[in-house]
Amino acid sequence: MKEDAQDIPPCFVPVEKTGLFATFRTDNWWIQPLIMGSILIGFGIYTIFVLMLEHGTIGDHKGELIYYEDKGAHYISPISSPGPNAVPDYIKELWILPVSLLFIWAPLGFRATCYYGRRVYYRALFANPIAVAVDKPIKSYSGENSFPFILQNAHRYFLYLAILLAILHIYHAIESFTFGDKFGIGVGSLLLTIDALFLSLYVCSCHSLRNLMGGNIDCLSCANYIKKKGTSWVSYLNQFHGTYFWISLISIMLADFYIRIYLGMWGNPEIFLLEP
Amino acid sequence: MKRKIIIQRGEDPDFFMHEFEIEGGPGMVVLDAIHQIQAEQAPDLAVRWNCKAGKCGSCSAEVNGMPKLMCMARLSDYDNGEPIVVKPMKTFPIIKDLVTDVSWNYEVNKKILPYQHPDTDDPRMLQEDVDRVQEFRKCIECFLCQDVCHVLRDSDMKDEYIGPRFLVRNAMLEMHPLDQGNRLQDLKDRDGIGLCNITKGCTEVCPEHITITDNAIIPMKERIVDEYYDPLVWIWRKITGKSN
Numbered sequence: 001m002k003e004d005a006q007d008i009p010p011c012f013v014p015v016e017k018t019g020l021f022a023t024f025r026t027d028n029w030w031i032q033p034l035i036m037g038s039i040l041i042g043f044g045i046y047t048i049f050v051l052m053l054e055h056g057t058i059g060d061h062k063g064e065l066i067y068y069e070d071k072g073a074h075y076i077s078p079i080s081s082p083g084p085n086a087v088p089d090y091i092k093e094l095w096i097l098p099v100s101l102l103f104i105w106a107p108l109g110f111r112a113t114c115y116y117g118r119r120v121y122y123r124a125l126f127a128n129p130i131a132v133a134v135d136k137p138i139k140s141y142s143g144e145n146s147f148p149f150i151l152q153n154a155h156r157y158f159l160y161l162a163i164l165l166a167i168l169h170i171y172h173a174i175e176s177f178t179f180g181d182k183f184g185i186g187v188g189s190l191l192l193t194i195d196a197l198f199l200s201l202y203v204c205s206c207h208s209l210r211n212l213m214g215g216n217i218d219c220l221s222c223a224n225y226i227k228k229k230g231t232s233w234v235s236y237l238n239q240f241h242g243t244y245f246w247i248s249l250i251s252i253m254l255a256d257f258y259i260r261i262y263l264g265m266w267g268n269p270e271i272f273l274l275e276p
Numbered sequence: 277m278k279r280k281i282i283i284q285r286g287e288d289p290d291f292f293m294h295e296f297e298i299e300g301g302p303g304m305v306v307l308d309a310i311h312q313i314q315a316e317q318a319p320d321l322a323v324r325w326n327c328k329a330g331k332c333g334s335c336s337a338e339v340n341g342m343p344k345l346m347c348m349a350r351l352s353d354y355d356n357g358e359p360i361v362v363k364p365m366k367t368f369p370i371i372k373d374l375v376t377d378v379s380w381n382y383e384v385n386k387k388i389l390p391y392q393h394p395d396t397d398d399p400r401m402l403q404e405d406v407d408r409v410q411e412f413r414k415c416i417e418c419f420l421c422q423d424v425c426h427v428l429r430d431s432d433m434k435d436e437y438i439g440p441r442f443l444v445r446n447a448m449l450e451m452h453p454l455d456q457g458n459r460l461q462d463l464k465d466r467d468g469i470g471l472c473n474i475t476k477g478c479t480e481v482c483p484e485h486i487t488i489t490d491n492a493i494i495p496m497k498e499r500i501v502d503e504y505y506d507p508l509v510w511i512w513r514k515i516t517g518k519s520n
């Protein structure tokens with residue numbers, strides 16, 4: 001018995017699917033890119049909003065809302081960290097754009113060149129590809145071999161800056177528990193602590209750090225104690241790098257929103273879990 | 277319980293979709309269904325298989341659009357009322373029905389510099405040094421990662437890119453504590469590692485759960501940055517006189 005196409009009753013499933021994002025997948029493959037893309041875009045919009053607020057393009061808070069010091073609190077809107085206090089006056093006079101821009105390129109560059117971050121936006125924003133076994137709309141491709149994507153190779157330099165930034169955020173978190181010279185816990189302290197914790201975990205689980213700590217050595221047993229321990233810790237944390245990416249992204253936004261907008265712009269009083 | 281199975285059949289250029297109805301039983305996998313169809317309805321249906329245990333890597337296909345080993349895909353994982361669509365791997369030329377020609381992979385494999393043994397009398401390696409490469413040895417060469425990689429699948433760049441399976445093999449050799457070879461230049465210039473945009477589709481479909489992107493490809497990309505893109509490493513090596 002030999003069949004060929006003529007003997008076979010026509011089938012309602014075509015041999016090829018056509019159209020945008022053609023696929024034979026029947027599961028909800030689009031949910032993940034939709035959610036991830038929305039969070040990224042949301043973060044982008046919030047960051048631009050924050051910069052416009054600081055610049056005075058929106059509202060009348062030019063150069064304000066970065067530090068919150070009501071009732072002796074020491075809070076900083078973390079997206080602007082370390083803020084204008086860290087900038088010498090002569091630079092501030094020359095610089096006409098929001099001061100936050102002097103710093104924000106570093107964390108943004110860190111996230112944009114992050115191996116996990118790349119996975120997220122190549123899929124969710126560039127559809128290159130949007131999901132496994134779903135057709136790409138644009139087939140011509142040069143990957144990370146040519147400009148601008150070849151610049152992704154600079155990720156480790158952003159890592160060095162991000163390590164400094166994580167230390168800074170830890171400092172902001174510790175400082176946020178002091179009100180005047182008293183100890184207290186406000187929602188702001190809590191949010192800044194969560195931000196510092198997950199930013200640090202995100203940085204400590206970085207692929208470039210893993211390479212630096214000893215991923216680039218073949219004979220691990222020959223390496224020194226720090227490299228040996230370092231590789232195994234970073235490799236352990238590295239398994240959760242994507243989770244830290246998301247939690248740290250959302251937690252910095254939350255902390256910033258609470259301090260800059262809820263307390264600063266809207267003028268709400270701080271909610272204390274432990275009164276100073 | 278009756279199940280509908282729709283299989284892509286034919287030889288280039290005459291492909292067609294063929295619908296079958298089978299009697300499904302408990303624990304049945306897609307490959308069982310294919311065998312039942314072969315035995316009872318279409319003896320000339322071509323399918324490649326060997327172990328039926330997810331260990332030989334022969335029965336790769338696309339089940340409801342997802343690259344899978346047919347012997348590991350249970351019918352019960354798919355909605356009862358819906359037909360199951362089985363297609364051959366998209367990335368490779370079809371020989372007949374579900375059988376594809378994966379010989380391109382063997383050609384790629386031949387180009388990779390094999391393990392280079394050291395000249396010492398008594399080469400030893402410790403377990404902690406091999407732990408890392410052990411994961412890569414689980415590969416069963418099912419080529420599902422090659423099938424799903426968009427650089428090969430959509431952009432069809434087989435001349436410029438070796439695909440995840442062979443980046444894994446390179447990583448296995450490069451991280452080997454005794455191996456004396458250096459494959460970084462090849463990886464960068466000939467094998468196209470820069471084409472991987474780490475979207476991790478390969479990791480998602482690997483039936484051996486090898487963390488292809490995170491543990492093999494990214495570490496290789498980082499070593500290439502060390503070697504060719506990072507001026508600080510270059511200066512550091514000049515000062516310390518260390519090569520690695």
Ligand code: SF4
Binds near residue numbers: 420422481486
């Ligand atoms: S790496 Fe995984 S998916 Fe790729 S060929 Fe090996 S077992 Fe198959």
Ligand code: FES
Binds near residue numbers: 114206
């Ligand atoms: S890889 Fe994600 S931060 Fe370095």
Ligand code: FES
Binds near residue numbers: 325327328333335348
């Ligand atoms: S038949 Fe061997 S892996 Fe499926």
